Amino acid sequence: MRGIPGVILAGGRATRMGGGDKGLRVVGGQRLxxxxxxxxxxxxxALAINANGAxxxxxxxxxxxxxxxxxxxxxxxxxxxxxxxxxxEQGFGSIVTAAADTPFFPRDLVARLVEAAGPEGLxxxxxxxxxxxxxxHPTFGLWPVALRDELRAxxxxxxxxxxxxxxxxxxxxxxxxxxxxxxxxxxxTPEDIAEAERLLEAL
Numbered sequence: 001m002r003g004i005p006g007v008i009l010a011g012g013r014a015t016r017m018g019g020g021d022k023g024l025r026v027v028g029g030q031r032l033x034x035x036x037x038x039x040x041x042x043x044x045x046a047l048a049i050n051a052n053g054a055x056x057x058x059x060x061x062x063x064x065x066x067x068x069x070x071x072x073x074x075x076x077x078x079x080x081x082x083x084x085x086x087x088x089e090q091g092f093g094s095i096v097t098a099a100a101d102t103p104f105f106p107r108d109l110v111a112r113l114v115e116a117a118g119p120e121g122l123x124x125x126x127x128x129x130x131x132x133x134x135x136x137h138p139t140f141g142l143w144p145v146a147l148r149d150e151l152r153a154x155x156x157x158x159x160x161x162x163x164x165x166x167x168x169x170x171x172x173x174x175x176x177x178x179x180x181x182x183x184x185x186x187x188x189t190p191e192d193i194a195e196a197e198r199l200l201e202a203l
Contacts, residue, residue: 002045002091002092003044003045003046003092004044004045004092004093004094004095004096004110004114004142005044005045005046005047005048005083005086005087005090005092005095005096006040006041006043006044006046006047006048006095006096006097006098006110007047007048007049007050007066007079007080007082007083007086007087007095007096007097007098008023008033008036008037008040008047008048008049008050008097008098008099008100009050009076009079009080009097009098009099009100009139010022010023010033010049010050010051010058010079010100011050011051011052011067011068011073011076011078011079021051021057021100022100022101022187022188023036023049023051023100023101024057025101025187025193027103027187027193027196027197027200028196028197028200028201032100032101032103032187033049033058033061033100035103035104036098036099036100036102036103036105037061037063039098039103039104039105039107039109040096040098040105040109040110042107043096043107043108043109043110043111044096044110045092046090046092047063048063048064048065048066048083048086049061049063049064049065049066049100050065050066050067050068050079050080050082050083051065051066051067052067052068052073053067055067064086066079066082066083066085066086067082068081068082069081069082069085069152070155070156074155074160075160075162076097076099076138076139076162077151077154077155077159077160077162077165078155079097080095080097080141080143080151080162081148081151081152081155083095083097083143084143084145084147084148084151085148087145088145088148092145093144093145093146094121094142094143094144094145095142095143095145096109096110096113096140096141096142096143097139097140097141097143098139098140099137099139099140099186101186101187101188102139102140102184102185102186102187103187103196103200104181104183104184104185104196104199104203105125105140105183105184106125106176106183109125109140109174110142112125112174112176113125113140113141113142113174114142115174116142116172116173116174116175117142117172118169118170118171118172119170120144120146120147120169120170120171121142121143121144121146121147122141122142122143122144122147122166122169122170122171122172123141123142123171123172123173123174124136124137124138124140124141124142124162124163124166124171124172124173124174125137125140125141125173125174125175125176125184126173126174126175126176127175127176127177127178127182127183127184128175128176128177128178129178129182130178130179134175135178135182135184136163136173137184138162138163138166139162140184141162141166141171147169150169151165180202181199185199
């Protein structure tokens with residue numbers, strides 16, 4: 001087993017942040033992507049970034065930059081597909097994805113996703129809050145390369161919602177506690193940056 005590569009999904013257009021790359025916004029003196037790479041790199045055999053547009057803006061990270069292979073920004077699943085195509089070229093059997101705007105995700109994410117994998121090798125992350133409500137986080141998942149052609153066909157057929165596809169393929173769920181806060185807290189707005197600063201200080 002060669003290990004599992006990680007693909008950081010940074011292809012969103014950050015409309016609630018006023019545009020640009022959320023992953024390049026600074027929290028605690030580091031870019032969000034720095035935080036994500038620091039957490040994901042020890043868990044993975046290799047890393048790549050899924051992003052569209054000029055790849056040079058990510059040159060400092062020295063990682064492959066994978067654009068969507070489908071036009072018109074069809075959403076995170078297109079980033080998953082780009083990651084699967086890249087992994088297939090590298091000889092890997094699966095990938096793990098993480099969002100570029102989520103700096104506190106668990107340091108055992110990959111191992112827990114592998115443990116939770118369903119019969120087709122798929123798994124998503126989830127968190128349960130203090131009221132018992134379960135939240136799925138579909139940009140954090142384990143995705144087998146063997147399903148990439150099925151995913152491509154689904155996207156070309158108009159599918160956009162991740163959980164519709166993962167439910168159809170019996171994805172497992174790696175559940176994490178959302179205490180003292182949800183580890184999948186993500187930065188969508190300027191107010192979220194302030195909250196992330198507060199959480200970072202608390203950690």
